[in-house]
Amino acid sequence: MAQIYHFFILFLLSISIAESADPTGEFCNKATKIKRPQISSNIKSLLSILVSGTTKNGFTISSYGQAEDQVFGLAQCRGDVSQEDCSICIQDAAKEITKRCTNEADARIWYDYCFLRYNTNKFLGQVDTSYGIFYWNVNNVTGVEDFNKSLGNLVDEVSSQAVKNGNKGLGKGKKKLSDFLTLYALVQCTRDLEPLSCAQCLAIAVGNFPTYCDNKQGCRVFYSSCSLRYELYPFYFPLDAQNTKQDAQVKYHIVSKA
Ligand SMILES: *[C@@H]1O[C@H](CO)[C@@H](O)[C@H](O)[C@H]1NC(C)=O
Ligand SMILES: *[C@@H]1O[C@H](CO)[C@@H](O)[C@H](O)[C@H]1NC(C)=O
Numbered sequence: 001m002a003q004i005y006h007f008f009i010l011f012l013l014s015i016s017i018a019e020s021a022d023p024t025g026e027f028c029n030k031a032t033k034i035k036r037p038q039i040s041s042n043i044k045s046l047l048s049i050l051v052s053g054t055t056k057n058g059f060t061i062s063s064y065g066q067a068e069d070q071v072f073g074l075a076q077c078r079g080d081v082s083q084e085d086c087s088i089c090i091q092d093a094a095k096e097i098t099k100r101c102t103n104e105a106d107a108r109i110w111y112d113y114c115f116l117r118y119n120t121n122k123f124l125g126q127v128d129t130s131y132g133i134f135y136w137n138v139n140n141v142t143g144v145e146d147f148n149k150s151l152g153n154l155v156d157e158v159s160s161q162a163v164k165n166g167n168k169g170l171g172k173g174k175k176k177l178s179d180f181l182t183l184y185a186l187v188q189c190t191r192d193l194e195p196l197s198c199a200q201c202l203a204i205a206v207g208n209f210p211t212y213c214d215n216k217q218g219c220r221v222f223y224s225s226c227s228l229r230y231e232l233y234p235f236y237f238p239l240d241a242q243n244t245k246q247d248a249q250v251k252y253h254i255v256s257k258a
Contacts, residue, residue, distance in 0.1 A: 020091070020092035020095045020096055022096075023093065023096055023100075023109050023110055023111050024111055024112055024133065024135070024220075025109075025110045025222060025252075025254065026097065026100050026101065026109040026110070027106075027108040027131045027224075028100060028101035028103075028104040029105075029106035031106075032106040032119070033104065033105065034103055034104065035105075036068075036069060038065065038069040039065070039069050039105060039120060042064045042065035042069055042070070043071050044098070045064045046062060046064040046071050046118055047094040048094075049062045050062060050073050050075040050090070050116060050118075051075070051091055053075070054075040054077060054086065054087075054090045054114070055083070055086065055087040055090060058079065058081075058168070059075070059076045059077070059168070059191045060073075060074070060075050060076075061073065061124055061192055068120075069120075071105070071119065071120055072118060072119055072122050072123060073116070073118040073119075074118075074123075074190060074192060075093070075114070075116040075117075076114065076116075076188075076190055077089060077113055077114040078112070078114065078170070078186070078227075078236075079167075079169065079170030080170065080172060080236045080237040080238075081113045081114070081237060085113055086113065086114060089111050089113040092111065093109050093114055093116040096109060097116060105119060105120040105121075106118075106119040106121070107119075108224055110133060110222045115190070115222075115224075117224060123224075125192050125193065125194070126197075127193065128224040128225050129201060129204045129205075129223045130224070131223070131224060131254075131255070131256050131257070132205075132221060132222065132223050132255045132256075133220075133221070133255075134208065134212040134213070134222075134254075135220040135222075135250055135251070135252040136212055136216040136218065136219040136251060136252070137216050137249070138216075138249045138250070138251055139248060139249070140215045141215050141232075143178075144177050144181060147215065150177055150183060151185070151209075154173060154174075154185045154230070155187070155206055155228070155230070157171075158171030158173045158185050159171055159187055159199065159202045159206075161173070162189055163189075163198050163199050165195070168191055169188055169189035169190060169191050169193065169198055169226075170186075171186065171187045171188075172184075172185065172186040172187075172236045173185060174234075174240065182234075182240070183231075183232060184230065184231050184232070184233065184234055184236060184240070185228075185229065185230040186228070186229050186230075186235070186236045187202055187226065187227070187228045187229075188228075189201060189202065189225060190224075190226065193225060197225070198225075198226060201223060201226035202226055204223070205221040205228045206228070208221060208255075212253060217231070217232050218230060218231040218232060218248065218250075
């Protein structure tokens, strides 16, 4: 009996190890079918380069294959995430993207901690906001005067960090709104972008705030070139210990122009 029990525990353990986390979102571009098996094989090789490089450096761009079968890839972790979390995230991303986008040559996958994409078309260095995912806390901000203005100021501040050389596209910061409330914000551009392109992507993200994030207690925007998040609780690393996360109902919306 004890042995069976033991076996069962091991079995459960192996399931939980083999299983990878669900992404925040993915985009399998249906207009880009994989035309030759060589492309699938190149994607597989590219993914292993992206995973090992990103585990080491937090960011990798690479390509694999020749001529029409060449695939381009980019993988990046959020700049504040530990190497261990980054490694787990990017391995999950590589596993899930081929599972979910089996037939597409243009595929992208988002997690809170990392992002990965590949394409047979070269996309590096270009601002891409054709596909966006918006998550927001359904609860409205109450009792905070000029929330929108404070948010705007904080986002401006962290955006100017993100476009500075040496910051690897990352900006993060907080602002005290009252004795009880602190606003936290983080922006991240992909590291293949020039500062001007990073700024452009973030401006488009903020431009969508009135539509999806208006007066919301928290909101997240995910594009292929940048992402942006704000919350009334600490979420970026190192974690601010003073506050703890409240449970909140979150909804999301996908905008696709691709
Ligand atoms: C938040 O405000 C919007 C617009 O005023 C309203 O439609 C919505 O029901 C509010 N949400 C909650 C959870 O009260
Ligand atoms: C604040 O509200 C104004 C008017 O709706 C809008 O143009 C602006 O983008 C908002 N700012 C933020 C940060 O949501």
